[in-house]
Amino acid sequence: MARIGVFVCHCGTNISGVVDVSRVAKYAESLPGVKVAVDYKFMCSDPGQNTIIDAIKTHNLDRIVVSACSPRMHELTFRNTLERAGLNPYMVEMANIREHVSWVHSDNKELATEKAMKLMEMSVSKVRRSEVLTKMFAPIEKRALVIGGGIAGIQAALDIAAAGYKVVLVEKESSIGGRMAQLDKTFPTLDCSACILTPKMVAVSQDKNITLLTYAEVTEVSGFIGQFEVKIKKKAKSVNSKCIGCGVCVTKCPNKKSLSDFDGRLGPRKAIYTLFPQAVPNVPVIDRETCTFFLTGKCKICEKVCPTSAVDYTQQDELITEKFGAVVVATGFDIYDHSSYGEYGYGEIKDVISSLQFERLISSSGPTEGHVVRPSDQKEVKNVVFIQCVGSRDESKKRPYCSRVCCMYTAKQAMLLKDHYPETQSYVFYIDIRAAGKNYEEFVQRAQNDYGVVYLRGRVSKIYERGNKLLVKGADTLSGAQVEIEADLVVLANGLEPRKGAKEFSQLFHMSSDQYGFYNELHPKLAPVETAISGVFVAGCCQSPKDIPDTVAMASATAAKVCAIFAKEKMEVEPLIAGVNQLTCSGCETCYNVCPYSAIEMKDKEVKRGEVRHVAEVLESVCKGCGVCVGACYSKAVDLKGFSERQILSQVETATMPITNS
Amino acid sequence: MESKVKEINIVGFLCNWCSYAGADMTGLGRNIYPSNIKVIRIPCTGRMDPMMIIEAFHNGADGVLVSGCHPGDCHYTEGNFYWRRRYPHLKSLLEHFGVDRRRFHASWVSASEGKKFAEVVKKVYAEVKDWKDNG
Known part of the structure; x- marks a missing residue:
């Protein structure tokens, strides 16, 4: 028989101002299996957590429910509390009576209290069916991908590289520098933008830990924290590595028809061009859409004047696949x-x-x-x-x-x-x-x-x-x-x-955006550089408009987060994954076909003595716990740890029952 | 007969990454909505086993709402596509079994659409109430 403790949080007055918390606690005490129920001002605070630990020891509890804020906010906090109390960290359920009750039902305190009681009861039902889960570990590819070569990306790359980790910096233009390179002087000091930016650009190009990929774009992303697999398209520059950046080709190029986007379309740009004089790398590229040779097959002046034979019209776009442990998104603004x-x-x-x-x-x-x-x-x-x-x-x-x-x-x-x-x-x-x-x-x-x-x-x-x-x-x-x-x-x-194409880009990583298209941080105050996707961080104006100092600070923050991941030998991953009961598995391969991660393997296995059958097996290190296989399984042989069929059905049952004695 | 506000019971299944976070956002924005909905957190709408919905109606729920990430935004890439396929089938099947269409709803609410979640719940509540009052 489970021994459950229920802890109801006031959250100052955030919850208790609307919900009668003592009534919620009192109701909890009446539920089967609940040995103790208390309410306290701040459950997440140190004394609050100690109250939980003491109660676990005094009442010999084996699982708890915390009725407080969203599990997205403090589930981790209370898992750690359980660990400190010597329990399995996955034996906690949170009832969200702040975001889902007190903050949205302040118009009727009686109904709000009843709903809080119900949500708490549903969590009790769920936690009663919780199972002990063991933490899992996965390897980490200790290389970072930084996307966007503006001041945010530059700063993030430099900081990660300074910690000794390898970085690949991808920039879609032919030079890093971003928006800051377009500015003349910067407020409030009136120091010139180039004077403070270009040394950093040069530092990037000289850093042995940084691989700079300009004129390149990320086209496909798969995998997850520690093991991202990213396809990067290196667009054909039509100029190879022999280039010494003398600029003769640019001077001699007869094509003056295009306008420079970098200069706000106020000045001309040649068909072979560097973005600006201090470009890093100082290697021009040919814009094939305006180049006379690519349009008409005649000209080739740049090839003729190049002293090092660096112009190469036959270059092709190249698609490379690289592995990364973490990603910094710093794609900037328009x-x-x-x-x-x-x-x-x-x-x-x-x-x-x-x-x-x-x-x-x-x-x-x-x-x-x-x-x-x-x-x-x-x-x-x-x-x-x-x-x-x-x-x-x-x-x-x-x-x-x-x-x-x-x-x-x-x-x-x-x-x-x-x-x-x-x-x-x-x-x-x-x-x-x-x-x-x-x-x-x-x-x-x-x-x-x-x-x-x-x-x-x-x-x-x-x-x-x-x-x-x-x-x-x-x-x-x-x-x-x-x-x-x-x-x-x-x-x-x-x-x-947001940048044009910000939406399409966010879908590569499944990052969420706000109503304008700026990328969402995980928490507006306490996780401003993390995203909902573990291992993907945001820096600079792709998250919201901000000035240079804030951007630089944010970029350094992402670097600290990336380094924190890389500093560990192995990465802890949540064990909330699928598992197959091979005794009931019919081997129909439905789960195998629907799994978005190819995390299911079909095997011929001896499931009972002398009985070899074709059954599914979950690759634990690949499964991300979406549960698509569970929803699809015809024979109910697959289940999801942490969101099991029994747990959810018990929540459904409790949700549809009236409150018994209030 | 007019139903009492209290008597309408709606079970909500919200995916962890978009709609549950969106409902949290509703709270942050203090957007008021009917308290009749009781939310169950699921990892993804792709996790939705039709049994969970049938069980809810079987146990006497007046309404069910399933909400997930917008198609294309699924945290697990394609989980919500499976739900998008399942929903209309399940809806017509349930209707065939006598579950009025006003009682079963699906929506797409992203993590930033707090206001939208409140609107969705209000709409679902209104339809369920309409069914309960007028049959």
Whole structure:
């Protein structure tokens, strides 16, 4: 006979404010097998856990139910508690009376209490049928895959490599650097982006532990923590390893028709190109869609001028398969495309540019070598209007979130403009200024006080083209006045959004995304870099908009998590897997056919003395415990540990019974 | 006869990775929904043995909801595809046995769709109540 203890948590007042916890505990005591039931303010706290351990010893309990928060939150905590009390860690069930009761049924305390009692009773029924499970161990491939070569990926790769582990860094462009490489200077210190980024890029290329795969993409992922198997497509660069990066091919390439995406399409790009002068690796690639040779079969100028015969038109895409123990996803962001804003000209007015285009204009390595000129007529500017929150904090564009960096980079851009051209005047239309960060508020104040940037609180209603000027009409809600500004250039503070293709990419790993497409962390506060997929971590803006310091911190955090996995000899894996009762298995192979992991093997085996039959067997190290085989088995020969047929049916039975005495 | 709120009993089967987490999110967002649903956590909707649903109705449940990851988002790659196939068959079979279609529901709720879970439960509750009150 099971000896069960029930522990009901108040969670401060989170639960007890709605649910009558003492009634839940009292009801528990009346259930068969329950030897003790107590309620306590914080079950997960040290004294709370000690209460459990003491009760286990005093009442000689062999299993427990904790009625508290979601098992997704604290199941592990209480498993550890059981271990400390000398019990099998899998003899605990949690009844979720916080997320599933008190927080969602606060409108009716009586019904909430009854539901809490019921959920607790269902867990008691389940735990009564729990079995002792032994932990399993699996080998770890001690190599990390970092996807995305922006500052997040670079930092994560460097930190993991510094700990002595091998890293493969995959970047889809021809150079690492990411968005940060596109920026001119960075807030709030105004140090130049390239000056602080390029040393890190070079460090990546020189680190013996890091293998850099640029112009490459991850195409397929299988496996799990410790044993991911990843297919990576190395796109044909058409330039081989003999390249010394002299750049003659780029200079001589006659094709000037393409526009550089890196430069915000403000400048030309050759068909053979490096992304930017400080590219790492400094090896150009040929864009086969625009290259004259690939289009017409004639030209071959780059091949002729190359001093090392590095140009190779016959190169093919290459698919490689590698094994990794852990993955860092740092795929970054795109900026919001403002062509959906009619009031700002649907993206069709040439002199209304995005913030990233402004970065390229003012950057000395940009298409204009740092001269801020109007894209329409290449004339210098005098009055510049900056508009905040374009594709941020805007319900109508389904972008209600704050992109966190725009207030700051707009202040920075206005200051840089004044530094370059003292005679210019900048105006900023804003909703609120959000400058929460070390030295951030001071920075915005400096823009206003020392740089004479005029801040107008209000929205712009329309931008008209008048002659060769732009007429910006808006409201200043502080003075209540309508404002009209004749501007030479309008710079929009485009918000940050997930990369195009973020959804498809997340499906490779089965990561979940939020409603906008940013990848979900495991817990918003306590597991900000983990994902629901063990061994897959997220860093940087693919998780949510953030600035460079936060991105770097997050990347280092993922590195710490990866190193923690690699530091162990073997990895503990949950024993919540399927098992076959070969005495009842009919050998129909249904489970074998449906298993998503090929974790079932068909064997001819002596199941009884003298009786050899064709039966299924679970490969324990491969099974992930989804239970698809259990749902499919015709003869009920397969069952899932931790979610067994008996356990779930007992929950169903209890759920449909009325509460006996309340 | 009008059913009492208390008397409607719905059993919910939620997959651990999407819908159960989505229901947790409903709690984080404090979205109120009818307390009639009692949730059972399962690893994946692919784990759903039709017996568990039949047993629920057999024992007197008024409604059953099974909810999992959106097709294509399954934590186990393809588990929910099996459930997607099973559901319509089971639904018509149950109907054939006299279980009204308003009593048996399936939905896709992701880990971030807390509000949606509350809406799903409200809808299921309304349909089950409609069946109970009007037959």
